[in-house]
Amino acid sequence: MSQQDEPAHAVTEEPTPSDTHVYGLPGKPLTRGPFLFGLIGGLGVLTAIAIGQMVIHSLSVIILIVVAMFLAIGLNPAVEALQRRGLARRWAISIVFASVIVLFALFGLAIVPPVSRELTAFIQALPGYLTELQQNPTVQQLDAEYGIIQQAISFVASQLGPTLAGGILNAGVEVLGGVFNGLTLLVLMLYFLGSLHTTKQYLLKLVPASRRYRTESITDQILSGIGGYVAGNILISVIAGVVSWIFLHFAGVKYALALALVIAVLDLIPLVGATIGAAVVTLVALLQSLPLGLACLVFFVVYQQVENYLIYPRVMTRSVNVTPAVTVIAALIGGALLGIVGALLAIPVAAAIALIIRELVHPRQAGQ
Secondary structure, X not given: OOOOOHHHHHHOOOOOHHHHOOOOOOOOOHHHOHHHHHHHHHHHHHHHHHHHHHHHHOXXXXXXXXXXXXXXXXXXXXXXXXXXXXXXXXXXHHHHHHHHHHHHHHHHHHHHHHHHHHHHHHXXXXXXXXXXXXXXXXXXXXXXXXXXXXXXXXXXXXXXXXXXXXXXXXXXXXXXXXXXXXXXXXXXXXXXXXXXXXXXXXXXXXXXXHHHHHHHHHHHHHHHHHHHHHHHHHHHHHHHHHHHHHHHHHHOOOOHXXXXXXXXXXXOOOOOHHHHHHHHHHHHHHHHOHHHHHHHHHHHHHHHHHHHHHHHHHHHOOOOOOOHHHHHHXXXXXXXXXXXXXXXXXXXXXXXXXXXXXXXXXXXXXXX
């Protein structure tokens, strides 16, 4: 073999192990090592904690979104009813949304002026009350012996005044926050109401085609149940407000319309809302006169029996097929978890869970 052939022969030689593994043979893959397993597990735990913290800090926003979606689903039957009368969906949504805004405006006009007048009258009469109090013989005698007027002035200047100022400031901030949340709720409700059909069809595409028809049927039943519950609850509240206004007006209770609206709004809360509203109105009437307060007490006791045993079952049986025991338990659990919002959402959620169990779990357990 010539010297010219040697380079070609050298190229065709197989590389030795020392050439391919300059830094030694590779060890066990990291994907199977305990260190990487522990690292990934620790990162997973930290990620779960971070997500939990994010949910906790944004819980108010999540509740606002859920309530807006719930209201949009509840108002959708009214939109579809207008569509069946020949209106386009955008016009039907506009009419329903405008009606909601008008109801909010009427509620504010009925509540805010009486409260403002009473508060203004109290502030204007406060100096006269203080003068009458100082001229009272008993107060003058106690002031001469113990100096209670000077102590009261010092207490108001040092402790009560700053506390009241801070309370008024916090109340103003809460009112502004409530107005902002109300506007946000209306905007979200409008968006959800406009995109409800599109969102439902998009989510159904995530379901396998073989199960899509059944899933769509169950979803339509759930949405129909939620819409029926909202419509039924609003109807019951309207009945309570109208009947209460008629009674309060003819009984001569001041601010009958505002108190009737309070009854209607609080009646939306399951279990305790009607009782709270009746207690508030009875207390207001009792401040006017004892017979008027007793008459309101008797009226609300009788009306709540009629509502609980005649109106509520007939309205809700057609929309939410849930037994009374499940209704009470769901409202209690929802109220314990999320307060008033949880109590409002608990009953339709319980109805949806009952429907899913009846349509999916029971046939599977029966071997169907």
